[in-house]
Amino acid sequence: xxxxxxxxxxxxxxxxxxxxxxxxxxxxxxxxxxxxxxxxxxxxxxxxxxxxxxxxxxxxxxxxxxxxxxxxxxxxxxxxxxxxxxxxxxxxxxxxxxxxxxxxxxxxxxxxxxxxxxxxxxxxxxxxxxxxxxxxxxxxxxxxxxxxxxxxxxxxxxxxxxxxxxxxxxxxxxxxxxxxxxxxxxxxxxxxxxxxxxxxxxxxxxxxxxxxxxxxxxxxxxxxxxx
Amino acid sequence: xxxxxxxxxxxxxxxxxxxxxxxxxxxxxxxxxxxxxxxxxxxxxxxxxxxxxxxxxxxxxxxxxxxxxxxxxxxxxxxxxxxxxxxxxxxxxxxxxxxxxxxxxxxxxxxxxxxxxxxxxxxxxxxxxxxxxxxxxxxxxxxxxxxxxxxxxxxxxxxxxxxxxxxxxxxxxxxxxxxxxxxxxxxxxxxxxxxxxxxxxxxxxxxxxxxxxxxxxxxxxxxxxxx
DNA sequence: GAAAGAATGTGACATTCGTCACGAGCGGCC
DNA sequence: GGCCGCTCGTGACGAATGTCACATTCTTTC
Numbered sequence: 001x002x003x004x005x006x007x008x009x010x011x012x013x014x015x016x017x018x019x020x021x022x023x024x025x026x027x028x029x030x031x032x033x034x035x036x037x038x039x040x041x042x043x044x045x046x047x048x049x050x051x052x053x054x055x056x057x058x059x060x061x062x063x064x065x066x067x068x069x070x071x072x073x074x075x076x077x078x079x080x081x082x083x084x085x086x087x088x089x090x091x092x093x094x095x096x097x098x099x100x101x102x103x104x105x106x107x108x109x110x111x112x113x114x115x116x117x118x119x120x121x122x123x124x125x126x127x128x129x130x131x132x133x134x135x136x137x138x139x140x141x142x143x144x145x146x147x148x149x150x151x152x153x154x155x156x157x158x159x160x161x162x163x164x165x166x167x168x169x170x171x172x173x174x175x176x177x178x179x180x181x182x183x184x185x186x187x188x189x190x191x192x193x194x195x196x197x198x199x200x201x202x203x204x205x206x207x208x209x210x211x212x213x214x215x216x217x218x219x220x221x222x223x224x225x226x227x
Numbered sequence: 228x229x230x231x232x233x234x235x236x237x238x239x240x241x242x243x244x245x246x247x248x249x250x251x252x253x254x255x256x257x258x259x260x261x262x263x264x265x266x267x268x269x270x271x272x273x274x275x276x277x278x279x280x281x282x283x284x285x286x287x288x289x290x291x292x293x294x295x296x297x298x299x300x301x302x303x304x305x306x307x308x309x310x311x312x313x314x315x316x317x318x319x320x321x322x323x324x325x326x327x328x329x330x331x332x333x334x335x336x337x338x339x340x341x342x343x344x345x346x347x348x349x350x351x352x353x354x355x356x357x358x359x360x361x362x363x364x365x366x367x368x369x370x371x372x373x374x375x376x377x378x379x380x381x382x383x384x385x386x387x388x389x390x391x392x393x394x395x396x397x398x399x400x401x402x403x404x405x406x407x408x409x410x411x412x413x414x415x416x417x418x419x420x421x422x423x424x425x426x427x428x429x430x431x432x433x434x435x436x437x438x439x440x441x442x443x444x445x446x447x448x449x450x451x452x453x454x
Numbered sequence: 455g456a457a458a459g460a461a462t463g464t465g466a467c468a469t470t471c472g473t474c475a476c477g478a479g480c481g482g483c484c
Numbered sequence: 485g486g487c488c489g490c491t492c493g494t495g496a497c498g499a500a501t502g503t504c505a506c507a508t509t510c511t512t513t514c
Contacts, residue, residue: 131355132312147292180462196462418473458511462509
């Protein structure tokens with residue numbers, strides 16, 4: 001079991017305001033493990049052992065339906081936490097978490113964490129803020145899947161990603177392609193083929209340019225107007 | 228401004244464990260108002276004034292898309308609370324809340340509530356549990372809308388409602404029709420016509436019987452197997 | 455540098471689902 | 485009792501989207 005430092009604990013979003021002594025005590029309970037690409041970090045329906053912090057690598061949280069189709073609920077980047085829900089409602093894991101790359105993951109046991117939450121109101125308030133933001137983003141996701149077309153959802157993804165990760169070039173914003181079309185489809189609630197075709201149409205309209213490893217947003221305003 | 232008693236405050240789910248003195252102090256900040264059927268209690272995008280408790284009547288939380296279609300996120304019954312999200316993430320209302328009946332609603336101002344949360348860890352923990360359950364149910368909603376057919380979603384609604392509110396009769400469980408087909412459609416992410424037709428099909432298959440004011444579940448097992 | 459494995463592009467097709475239009479039933483409300 | 489408004493039923497239609505099959509391109513591995 002790798003040893004965990006107090007710095008790592010203080011680096012966990014919800015726990016940044018812990019006193020150092022408490023962080024050191026707490027560090028003894030935290031376990032770090034590495035997961036290979038495609039390995040499951042948590043599985044839907046299984047009992048919860050605690051909540052997780054993604055230290056490095058990327059992962060996806062998804063649910064899968066009867067026919068094998070999947071819906072991604074959230075993509076995880078380093079620093080993100082997940083698995084808080086079952087810690088606080090006592091149920092099983094609501095979804096499956098799968099490593100996309102090689103991932104380092106810290107596991108914070110439920111019991112220790114709940115103690116901290118009850119003792120440090122700042123932690124509880126930080127966590128409430130986190131839950132609130134997550135609920136808000138679920139609201140958006142439901143609206144998009146239910147009320148918007150696939151093209152609108154893809155346009156939104158591209159527009160948002162371009163704003164967050166886009167790199168300026170003479171031709172427009174370049175988005176490094178961080179996920180496959182398969183995953184993009186699962187993210188927007190569709191299937192690979194439809195995503196491929198939809199992006200082609202947007203390319204023919206001169207809005208974007210689909211390249212192998214990146215996407216060039218030629219006309220951000222036009223992209224925005226599709227949403 | 229109607230006066231509010233400490234008992235009412237202690238009856239609010241998250242606040243049940245407050246000491247009486249605190250509840251009495253807190254009661255002075257709470258405001259009760261009545262809303263007519265169809266009146267908006269909160270509007271998407273507007274700034275948040277606090278969180279609400281539905282004291283009597285029923286209401287729906289929904290988002291509406293460009294074409295006027297609506298997606299219901301949650302149906303509210305007496306005792307339910309809503310509007311907590313913007314209190315804790317600082318954003319505007321994420322959705323619109325509309326009274327279905329004549330409703331009595333208590334408004335708990337943000338500032339007073341946040342103070343209580345910071346001071347009483349039990350309140351914070353209760354609230355975390357509440358948020359966690361809501362996140363879990365959103366997970367279910369997303370999966371259903373994204374991965375299941377309209378028939379499956381309707382079957383699930385009928386099955387769940389029959390279990391919760393159904394009354395045993397010789398012919399099967401009777402569900403009082405508490406919402407219109409329009410609202411049922413908005414709840415499962417579809418449109419009225421499709422809901423009407425789908426329920427007809429289920430009726431022809433002998434699973435349910437659609438009556439004017441109620442729905443009879445003839446064969447609960449068959450209903451379950453449709454999900 | 456082959457060979458295997460991913461990821462992607464694309465055509466043809468099936469089906470669900472949403473849209474439009476209209477009629478019927480029921481319940482207030484003067 | 486008769487006019488309205490709301491809810492519901494239903495047919496016809498079209499569009500969006502999912503399915504299947506297969507070719508192509510790129511990446512990784514041995």
